[in-house]
Amino acid sequence: MSAFLWNALSFIVALGILVTVHEFGHFWVARKNGVLVKRFSIGFGKALIRWRDRQGTEFVIAAIPLGGYVQMLDERVDPVLPQFHDLAFNHKTVWQRMAIVSAGPVANLIFAVFLLWLMYLVGVPEVKPVVASTQSQSIAALAGVGADEQIIAINGRQARDIRTVNLLLVEQLGRSEIRLTLQQRNSLQVQERILDIRNWQFNPETESVFTSLGINLLLPQATTTLAVVSKNSAAERAGLQVGDTIQAINDQPITAWAEIDRLIKDNPEIPLNIRVLRDGQLLSLQATPELSQAADGFSQGLLGIVPMASPWPEDLRYTQRYGIFAAVNEGISQTWQLTRLSFAMVAKLVTGDLSVKHLSGPISIAQGAGSTASMGLIAFLSFMALISVNLAVINLLPLPILDGGHLMYLVVELIRGKPVSERAQEIGFRFGALVLLMLMGIALLNDISRL
Incomplete structure (x- = not known):
């Protein structure tokens, strides 16, 4: 299945469930308060599937899966016979109407x-937020944040996994400072650092909240072995395969993924002689990075490969289960x-x-x-x-x-x-x-x- 179809299907499933939950909240509370529900629709436009229940509500699954609605009896919208006034939304008390309206978000x-x-x-698999290093003259470095320190709280709120720390740091945007509580990775020593964020610039499109503060987390490192070779890419046309370990490029020995990344980006549309180790044999291949545009607008080379990552340090991983x-x-x-x-x-x-x-x-x-x-x-x-x-x-x-x-x-x-x-x-x-x-x-x- 193509990525487009998979994304579309996942989107329809997720949104369909969430919209159904939302509209069911309105529907259920309306019924409990004696309001006649005329239609319960998931989606808009032409009805694909429809049926009625014993109370006369029409249930609809419509063609455009971008929302839904609950249509109630309301004389502000349509004429209502006197004998049905008690079933109309607008004849309910303010408190009842407030309950019905708020039921969807609730x-x-x-x-x-x-x-x-x-x-x-x-x-839930979690990872401890341990600092590997800080960038020179960054907000974190100026505050004294050091290597092998684990973030355990943000402004007094406990946060012992990367996901929670990430959410709490984003929440601090617009403030003047962040109080980090840190614990040494291999000891019980705890200390606090105050980050001055009055000049904090964070662009979630190009960087993580951690790197924007100058914090490099202890994470698996990219190796020189290929995990992905994209379909119809320059790498695939050159004969590169998943599992290949890059040994040299243009006779320059390779020891880290950063060297591969730099050579590819710096040489768009220029042939590169790549020596790889495959199944114990050395092979020489030639690949020409395609010309692409980086996020900053400048041109760079693109080969279509993704590296394997080294294993997580075992003491950083844990499962949060209750x-x-x-x-x-x-x-x-x-x-x-x-x-x-x-x-x-x-x-x-x-x-x-x-x-x-x-x-x-x-x-x-x-x-x-x-x-x-x-x-x-x-x-x-x-x-x-x-x-x-x-x-x-x-x-x-x-x-x-x-x-x-x-x-x-x-x-x-x-x-x-x-x-x-x-x-x-x-x-x-x-x-x-x-x-x-x-x-x-x-x-x-x-x-x-x-x-």
Whole structure:
């Protein structure tokens, strides 16, 4: 199966499940509050599959898998016979309507807890964040962060794996300092370092949050043996194969992957004589790197090879696994952390601490779904938990076209004792739709530029 089809299928599965959970939240609470649900649709456009239940609700799976909706009986939309007024959404109390509107995002948060609970019940492979070195004159180096120190807390919040440390560091964008708690790798000695981040520049498109601070983590190193030779690449045309160990390029002995990387990038469209070791035999091949454009806009060579990595140091790897009840607590804790981070990122977009060029759209989400699905169940569950939380947070934003906007109107109604005027709501919906379309357009353009 091609990468495109795999990404598309993974995207449809992930989004379909998350949208169904979201809309089921609205549906279930509406039914519990005596509202007649006319239609429950997963997707938009032409109905591919449809059926009705005993209460008259039409269930639909539609052709465009980019969302869904729950259509309730509401006399503000369609005429309602007097005998059915009690079944209409607009005739319910403010508190009931608030419960129905908020049920979608809440369902996504509960589902995220379930996904994370399942992950920690099975066991999550984790890696300790140990510093290998710091870059000269970097933020970390100036703060005194040294080699063989493990990060165990960020601003007092415990974080003993790379994934959690990464999330907590990103959350600090826009602040003036970060307080790192570090422990020597082979001792119990603990110390704190204060990172001055007033001039911190972080571009997630080109670097990790660690390297942006000048921290090089202790990770498996790239070897000179090939793990991947891309299809239809210059390397494949030259006869390079997975498992080949590069010994020399243009008679220059090779001892590290960095040397291979440099020679390929510095010689676009120039033939390179490559000596490889294959099954105990030395072979001489000639490969010509293709001309490609780097992220900085400059031209460079591309051969289409990926190196094997050395094994992880055993003392850095561990599996985080909990029992049935402890996994629930961990799921709630991780969901709260993701929710807090998501709201923090939205706030940083508003304040300008985070650029809108970092927004991701459906193409990036599809790629993320495909890559995590390829990595296995745990990675895919983690991805779905993150997207489920993001879906909840986005829907809670106070834009009138979203659940958060509806809640905002209902809060105003609760305070005033009467609904917001239809004219004000119409203006609000138009404004909300404009903002949402603008953000979606930016995200889609970002996706295309990344491609």
